[in-house]
Amino acid sequence: MTAPYTVRLNASNQEVVLSGVIRPEHARQLADVVARIEHFVADLHGTVFFNLKRLRHLNHTAFLTLARCLARICQTRPALALKVVITSVIPWAEKRFAFLASELPTLTVETYDDEFYPGQKLIEQTSLIPCLRTQTNILWKSERELMPRHGLTRGMKIADICCGIGDFAALVHREFAPTQVVAVDHSQPFLDYARGVAEQFGLTDIEYRRGDASNLLLDDDSFDFVTCRLALQIFDKPEEILAELYRITKPTGRVYLTNEFMSHIFGYPRDASIRWTYRRSSEIFAHLGMDLDFGPKMRAFLTDCGFTDIRIDSIHVSNANTDADDFKRVVQSWSDYIINEVATAANADEETKQRLRRGFEDHMYAITHRRGFASWPVCVASGQKPRRK
Amino acid sequence: MNSPSERPNDQSADEAKPVLEIRVSTNGLCESWLHCQLIADFAARFSCSNYFDSQRYASQVSSVLNELLEVAHRLHQPAGELRLEVVQQQQQALALYVHIPVDEHQRARYRALFDALAQAGPELRSQLLPPLAAEVPERSALVELVAIYGYPLELRNHPDDTHVTLVAPLTFADQRGAA
Numbered sequence: 001m002t003a004p005y006t007v008r009l010n011a012s013n014q015e016v017v018l019s020g021v022i023r024p025e026h027a028r029q030l031a032d033v034v035a036r037i038e039h040f041v042a043d044l045h046g047t048v049f050f051n052l053k054r055l056r057h058l059n060h061t062a063f064l065t066l067a068r069c070l071a072r073i074c075q076t077r078p079a080l081a082l083k084v085v086i087t088s089v090i091p092w093a094e095k096r097f098a099f100l101a102s103e104l105p106t107l108t109v110e111t112y113d114d115e116f117y118p119g120q121k122l123i124e125q126t127s128l129i130p131c132l133r134t135q136t137n138i139l140w141k142s143e144r145e146l147m148p149r150h151g152l153t154r155g156m157k158i159a160d161i162c163c164g165i166g167d168f169a170a171l172v173h174r175e176f177a178p179t180q181v182v183a184v185d186h187s188q189p190f191l192d193y194a195r196g197v198a199e200q201f202g203l204t205d206i207e208y209r210r211g212d213a214s215n216l217l218l219d220d221d222s223f224d225f226v227t228c229r230l231a232l233q234i235f236d237k238p239e240e241i242l243a244e245l246y247r248i249t250k251p252t253g254r255v256y257l258t259n260e261f262m263s264h265i266f267g268y269p270r271d272a273s274i275r276w277t278y279r280r281s282s283e284i285f286a287h288l289g290m291d292l293d294f295g296p297k298m299r300a301f302l303t304d305c306g307f308t309d310i311r312i313d314s315i316h317v318s319n320a321n322t323d324a325d326d327f328k329r330v331v332q333s334w335s336d337y338i339i340n341e342v343a344t345a346a347n348a349d350e351e352t353k354q355r356l357r358r359g360f361e362d363h364m365y366a367i368t369h370r371r372g373f374a375s376w377p378v379c380v381a382s383g384q385k386p387r388r389k
Numbered sequence: 390m391n392s393p394s395e396r397p398n399d400q401s402a403d404e405a406k407p408v409l410e411i412r413v414s415t416n417g418l419c420e421s422w423l424h425c426q427l428i429a430d431f432a433a434r435f436s437c438s439n440y441f442d443s444q445r446y447a448s449q450v451s452s453v454l455n456e457l458l459e460v461a462h463r464l465h466q467p468a469g470e471l472r473l474e475v476v477q478q479q480q481q482a483l484a485l486y487v488h489i490p491v492d493e494h495q496r497a498r499y500r501a502l503f504d505a506l507a508q509a510g511p512e513l514r515s516q517l518l519p520p521l522a523a524e525v526p527e528r529s530a531l532v533e534l535v536a537i538y539g540y541p542l543e544l545r546n547h548p549d550d551t552h553v554t555l556v557a558p559l560t561f562a563d564q565r566g567a568a
């Protein structure tokens with residue numbers, strides 16, 4: 001057998017996990033794999049999952065061998081349900097397994113990307129674009145200054161995971177002259193937009209890729225600096241994404257994160273109304289499985305994931321250090337997005353929406369008021385992947 | 390790069406743009422099974438580098454090309470030069486041309502494979518799973534490309550009978566265009 005692949009049999013969730021590249025010359029080279037799978041499945045009941053989310057290539061010989069193995073299981077164990085889990089970012093998988101599902105009565109296929117995490121559909125919407133764009137505008141000035149302290153220097157290999165509309169990757173490219181930038185997001189509309197941004201910047205060498213942050217098709221130990229901004233907070237299992245960021249980082253390389261502390265956004269005057277709105281918003285996000293108060297938890301998650309030399313900062317966006325019109329525009333976009341999309345998805349009633357709207361308006365009032373003060377705290381953290389012992 | 394006119398019967402030749410050509414000795418290719426995927430991955434990565442979301446397209450090109458090279462590897466006999474061309478067709482789809490040196494016996498084998506493909510029609514799909522199919526892996530690999538993926542594979546004879554050409558026009562279903 002030539003190329004590297006792994007087979008994991010996970011009894012606790014009845015899962016066979018195949019990853020890597022499987023391109024053997026002869027079916028018999030997979031005899032051992034097939035025997036292990038059949039042996040594993042023999043003791044199981046209910047549903048067995050075949051997780052192929054990180055299987056990059058499977059040649060015809062390997063596909064046929066696997067297909068036959070599945071066909072035999074279907075035949076000998078008609079009460080056992082087989083579920084093959086694939087992702088649409090791997091182009092060969094969908095047609096092949098749709099075919100197999102049409103041939104084998106107890107086999108079904110699940111394309112996993114639709115349901116990475118509970119709030120996914122809400123996050124990948126184009127209505128979020130203006131919000132993301134203005135946020136990056138505002139934050140860039142601080143992040144540009146902060147990132148060198150978190151290990152970013154010129155000439156690095158950089159990955160931006162959950163890159164959104166790609167503006168940050170483009171700015172980093174312009175400012176820090178990396179040798180390579182790979183930017184990954186799962187939303188096709190955002191990536192389309194990203195391409196426009198890159199064109200605007202005259203950049204041709206950022207690799208924008210559609211992919212899943214929890215199953216990145218990037219090699220182990222391959223980047224000096226991995227960024228993931230305002231994104232861990234939208235996943236219900238951030239530790240899974242963080243483990244992937246760790247995996248792709250080179251030993252001694254660093255992972256750089258930003259996340260919000262939404263319930264602690266404040267402003268004056270009309271402070272009570274402002275506080276109420278952001279606390280309530282955070283609760284509504286939580287109801288949908290997102291943690292917009294993830295910011296202060298980063299140190300704990302980085303530590304648990306095995307990072308060392310953890311560095312923490314915070315960016316305090318306020319109307320004292322940021323253009324008031326820009327800041328106001330961000331709050332307006334939050335207001336539109338949270339009320340029209342998020343609160344609606346969470347079935348919030350009209351009265352709640354009204355009160356939310358009032359709080360956002362009050363925040364904007366504080367931003368533009370001659371005597372007002374308004375803030376948006378963003379937490380920054382990074383950690384180093386230790387050298388191998 | 391050879392001029393597009395060397396590709397016989399190619400109606401869209403006027404609009405075709407060469408992207409890449411690789412020549413390898415068939416003996417070299419067949420020294421190691423791994424060579425198929427090394428060439429396929431390299432050619433795919435190279436020819437898709439200008440596509441937006443290049444990884445996705447490269448992955449698709451590599452899959453198809455690897456299967457074609459594996460077929461050539463399995464059927465290899467006469468020594469000579471295998472030539473691979475990647476060509477950009479109109480609307481930015483790519484076509485793969487694998488020119489394989491053949492003797493008479495080899496040419497007949499390729500012809501027989503493709504004749505069987507053409508004859509089977511819609512039943513092709515049903516030929517994949519039964520145990521017999523695996524006994525001729527090069528055949529079932531082609532069946533899969535045609536019947537499951539829907540690539541209109543074609544076999545072309547070279548005018549001087551020294552080569553055959555496997556042609557695989559690829560369309561990217563969710564093509565976003567070249568960057």
Ligand SMILES: C[S@@+](CC[C@H](N)C(=O)[O-])C[C@H]1O[C@@H](n2cnc3c(N)ncnc32)[C@H](O)[C@@H]1O
Pocket residue numbers: 116120123124132133135136161162163164165168184185186187190211212213214228229230231234
């Ligand atoms: C709040 S946005 C932040 C985007 C960007 N980092 C920024 O700061 O503007 C979260 C991003 O995560 C992306 N995303 C969501 N689930 C993903 C997944 N499973 N894999 C990759 N990206 C994902 C969304 O499409 C969205 O662009």
